[in-house]
Amino acid sequence: MAVKFNMALAGNPNAGKTTLFNALTGSRQHVGNYPGVTVDKKEGVYTVDDFSVNLIDLPGIYSLSPYSEEEVVARDYLVENRPDVVVNIVDAANLERNLYLSCQFMEMGVPMVIALNMMDVAAKRGIDVHHKKLAKLLGVPVCPIVARSGKGIKELMQVAVRVAEHHKVWQPLNISYGEELDSLIIDLKAKVEAAAFMTCDYPASWTVLKYLEEDDLHISRGDDDNPLISKELQKEVAIISEHMEQTISSAPDAMVADHRYGFIKSILRQNVMHYTIDQNRMHTSDKIDMVVTNRFAGPIIMLLILFGVYKFTFTYSAIPVEWCELFFSWLGGTVDSLLADGYMKSMLISGVIDGIGGVLGFVPLIMFMFFCIALLEDSGYLARVAYMMDRIFRTFGLHGSSVMAFIISGGIAGGCAVPGVMATRTLRSPRERMATLLTVPFMNCGAKLPVLALLIGAFFSENKAQYMFFLTLLAWVVALLVAKVLRMTLLRGEATPFVLELPPYRVPTFSGLMIHTWEKTWQYIKKAGTVILGISIILWAMMTFPGLSSEQEAVFTARQEAILGQQSPEGVAGLESGEVTAEGRALNQALLQLANVRSEAALRHSIAGQIGTSLESLSQYAGFDWRTNIALVGGFAAKEVIISTLGTAYSLGEVDPEATGSLAETLKRDSGWNKVKAFSVIVFIMFYAPCFVTVACIIKEAGHWKWGWFAMAFNTAFAFSLSTFVYQIGTRLF
Amino acid sequence: MAKILVRNMQKHQQGVVTAVKVGGILGQRIREMGLMPGSKISVQGRAPLYDPVAIRIMGGTLTLRNAEADYIEVEVQD
Ligand SMILES: Nc1nc2c(ncn2[C@@H]2O[C@H](COP(=O)(O)OP(=O)(O)OP(=O)(O)O)[C@@H](O)[C@H]2O)c(=O)[nH]1
Numbered sequence: 031m032a033v034k035f036n037m038a039l040a041g042n043p044n045a046g047k048t049t050l051f052n053a054l055t056g057s058r059q060h061v062g063n064y065p066g067v068t069v070d071k072k073e074g075v076y077t078v079d080d081f082s083v084n085l086i087d088l089p090g091i092y093s094l095s096p097y098s099e100e101e102v103v104a105r106d107y108l109v110e111n112r113p114d115v116v117v118n119i120v121d122a123a124n125l126e127r128n129l130y131l132s133c134q135f136m137e138m139g140v141p142m143v144i145a146l147n148m149m150d151v152a153a154k155r156g157i158d159v160h161h162k163k164l165a166k167l168l169g170v171p172v173c174p175i176v177a178r179s180g181k182g183i184k185e186l187m188q189v190a191v192r193v194a195e196h197h198k199v200w201q202p203l204n205i206s207y208g209e210e211l212d213s214l215i216i217d218l219k220a221k222v223e224a225a226a227f228m229t230c231d232y233p234a235s236w237t238v239l240k241y242l243e244e245d246d247l248h249i250s251r252g253d254d255d256n257p258l259i260s261k262e263l264q265k266e267v268a269i270i271s272e273h274m275e276q277t278i279s280s281a282p283d284a285m286v287a288d289h290r291y292g293f294i295k296s297i298l299r300q301n302v303m304h305y306t307i308d309q310n311r312m313h314t315s316d317k318i319d320m321v322v323t324n325r326f327a328g329p330i331i332m333l334l335i336l337f338g339v340y341k342f343t344f345t346y347s348a349i350p351v352e353w354c355e356l357f358f359s360w361l362g363g364t365v366d367s368l369l370a371d372g373y374m375k376s377m378l379i380s381g382v383i384d385g386i387g388g389v390l391g392f393v394p395l396i397m398f399m400f401f402c403i404a405l406l407e408d409s410g411y412l413a414r415v416a417y418m419m420d421r422i423f424r425t426f427g428l429h430g431s432s433v434m435a436f437i438i439s440g441g442i443a444g445g446c447a448v449p450g451v452m453a454t455r456t457l458r459s460p461r462e463r464m465a466t467l468l469t470v471p472f473m474n475c476g477a478k479l480p481v482l483a484l485l486i487g488a489f490f491s492e493n494k495a496q497y498m499f500f501l502t503l504l505a506w507v508v509a510l511l512v513a514k515v516l517r518m519t520l521l522r523g524e525a526t527p528f529v530l531e532l533p534p535y536r537v538p539t540f541s542g543l544m545i546h547t548w549e550k551t552w553q554y555i556k557k558a559g560t561v562i563l564g565i566s567i568i569l570w571a572m573m574t575f576p577g578l579s580s581e582q583e584a585v586f587t588a589r590q591e592a593i594l595g596q597q598s599p600e601g602v603a604g605l606e607s608g609e610v611t612a613e614g615r616a617l618n619q620a621l622l623q624l625a626n627v628r629s630e631a632a633l634r635h636s637i638a639g640q641i642g643t644s645l646e647s648l649s650q651y652a653g654f655d656w657r658t659n660i661a662l663v664g665g666f667a668a669k670e671v672i673i674s675t676l677g678t679a680y681s682l683g684e685v686d687p688e689a690t691g692s693l694a695e696t697l698k699r700d701s702g703w704n705k706v707k708a709f710s711v712i713v714f715i716m717f718y719a720p721c722f723v724t725v726a727c728i729i730k731e732a733g734h735w736k737w738g739w740f741a742m743a744f745n746t747a748f749a750f751s752l753s754t755f756v757y758q759i760g761t762r763l764f
Numbered sequence: 765m766a767k768i769l770v771r772n773m774q775k776h777q778q779g780v781v782t783a784v785k786v787g788g789i790l791g792q793r794i795r796e797m798g799l800m801p802g803s804k805i806s807v808q809g810r811a812p813l814y815d816p817v818a819i820r821i822m823g824g825t826l827t828l829r830n831a832e833a834d835y836i837e838v839e840v841q842d
């Protein structure tokens with residue numbers, strides 16, 4: 031039986047953690063959540079020799095301070111789960127800064143190995159790292175690797191397993207933080223140990239450091255554990271704080287940080303690093319930045335890149351999208367010919383196949399879009415977008431990092447507001463974060479995309495990409511303006527720090543891109559497959575039952591008989607034998623028209639029809655009829671449902687209820703639809719209440735259900751006003 | 765030798781940090797990214813609207829808003 035170990039991967043953002051994790055676990059990984067928070071928790075399995083290693087990919091962080099969810103998650107994981115070994119990934123080309131986190135791990139005393147990654151990049155930049163010497167001076171094993179090519183990974187894991195086996199006790203590193211602090215630390219540590227203050231979880235020296243750094247999270251835990259000693263520690267820290275302020279105009283936390291870097295510098299100075307190339311020389315990445323973030327060229331390049339993403343997505347996904355549509359049409363036709371008429375067949379075709387098909391048909395489009403986003407992210411360009419956009423975002427009371435949340439939510443059309451709302455957790459200012467998470471649902475997410483694409487395809491097909499691009503800009507303008515209004519009213523307050531790293535440009539790996547793309551597309555498919563299927567069937571039922579009353583049925587039967595009765599016997603015979611005569615055609619026409627009216631009556635009479643009709647008196651101002659209303663109500667559940675509902679509504683109410691023809695064609699032919707109405711509907715869909723999954727996330731992230739209600743009520747009222755405006759003006763102009 | 769603020773540094777000008785005059789969250793964030801007395805920095809560029817500023821430090825690039833960079837005092841060669 032293999033021995034089991036728990037291993038955590040930790041390191042700075044962009045140090046190559048994900049690359050190493052993928053290289054180690056391959057497909058044997060899954061993404062979950064940390065309890066209580068929504069930071070992704072990636073787990074996987076790796077087997078080496080006789081050992082089976084359980085791998086956890088901790089979020090990328092710069093330090094163990096408590097200012098972001100990621101940092102708190104990483105630090106709590108280490109304390110609560112006590113992994114057998116921590117593999118600390120360090121970027122060899124940016125060693126000094128990366129070792130700051132390593133230093134904090136060592137202060138905690140976790141058993142660890144340093145994986146010195148990016149050795150190839152370091153070599154290219156003329157940085158020579160003597161890893162053996164570094165290991166000796168730090169007292170921690172150091173393994174040089176190239177995560178991207180897999181070089182050194184096997185050795186790394188062997189060393190990690192050895193550490194896990196032999197290094198069972200946490201051994202906190204003691205470094206000097208300056209004479210003044212050192213003596214205080216010794217005092218305080220004795221107090222903490224004497225009172226056994228949080229010592230089951232945290233090493234005493236670490237607790238003292240956290241009090242010196244005035245780490246709110248640790249102090250509040252201390253207050254819960256033993257308020258007396260917690261107060262005493264805080265008092266001592268306050269005294270020395272004041273003293274330092276007066277004598278050297280510094281503070282304990284600054285002192286601690288200074289000495290951590292001092293410790294790192296003192297090690298690196300001992301011949302650990304050698305430069306074979308002048309470090310002031312420009313790297314390729316800097317040269318690219320000279321052009322790409324240039325005052326004049328930068329914004330133009332950015333617009334071109336974003337527009338290129340559209341062109342690429344829309345042009346190249348068209349063919350697979352068509353294949354998908356053909357497949358589902360074929361499937362509908364097959365079921366139609368195989369099954370007998372009845373509720374079962376109607377449910378399968380109108381509920382299941384139309385519903386799922388409408389959503390899955392757009393998977394290629396969404397995949398292409400996610401591929402582009404992964405490309406921008408992995409290459410390092412997305413950080414440049416944040417850098418270039420911050421000045422503008424600040425104007426609207428947001429933060430350069432808000433860009434990420436907006437882009438993930440669909441700023442480059444085709445994201446999802448759910449991860450977008452979650453991505454706001456890296457924003458540290460509560461107000462900027464709230465303003466971001468309340469406005470990201472205005473972006474054109476991947477679920478709205480097919481609906482918008484459908485309407486654009488049907489009514490504005492001449493310039494698809496241009497229209498999509500315009501709608502994306504519109505979403506941005508509206509979201510930013512609403513954010514500004516929120517920041518001036520409900521969320522008034524100061525701006526927060528913008529300290530962002532620009533990672534060097536890298537050529538993304540194909541497999542990395544594929545994994546990203548697939549992960550996100552799979553999330554979409556899973557949502558479509560489960561939630562959407564359920565909702566599609568519920569809606570089918572709402573649109574089918576209670577059906578026509580027996581009196582109404584009788585009326586329709588009578589009318590049908592009347593039509594047949596008007597015909598000459600030859601005509602009836604012709605109809606029955608399938609012979610096409612002019613009279614037969616006219617008869618057919620009359621019968622189909624009647625059937626059409628009949629199913630429309632049935633739908634109007636259904637539960638959904640009743641809701642839609644009762645809303646019509648209000649929604650007519652924006653040009654929405656009851657069918658559109660049903661679809662929009664369905665969209666509360668998930669935006670994709672709008673398509674499946676429209677599909678169901680129209681195929682049920684249409685000439686042939688069993689046909690799964692193209693919805694776009696149906697809408698185009700429908701006399702109730704025109705460009706103005708289509709645009710009014712587009713505007714409403716873009717800005718009305720977010721889907722319930724997003725609302726749930728907003729409630730969780732904002733910490734109060736009232737924000738969920740706010741998002742639903744405010745957005746719907748806002749969207750309706752906008753649509754009404756568009757429709758009223760539009761019908762007068764065109 | 766003169767002490768100036770990052771805001772007043774020219775593009776590609778080099779200097780050594782002499783003081784970071786801010787505490788709290790911002791101060792900690794700035795320090796843990798390596799901006800502390802004794803660190804060598806140079807200005808790599810500025811965003812299209814002259815703000816934020818990109819600073820080269822320890823072989824990496826950091827961006828800060830001008831208002832934040834104003835807390836960082838740098839000694840530069842004349
Ligand atoms: N040349 C080179 N590139 C690498 C190496 N390891 C990773 N990369 C690249 O560095 C980039 C960042 O790697 P990731 O694995 O996404 O970094 P990460 O640490 O997971 O970053 P976060 O997801 O932001 O935490 C990717 O483009 C990788 O292909 C390496 O050893 N050599």
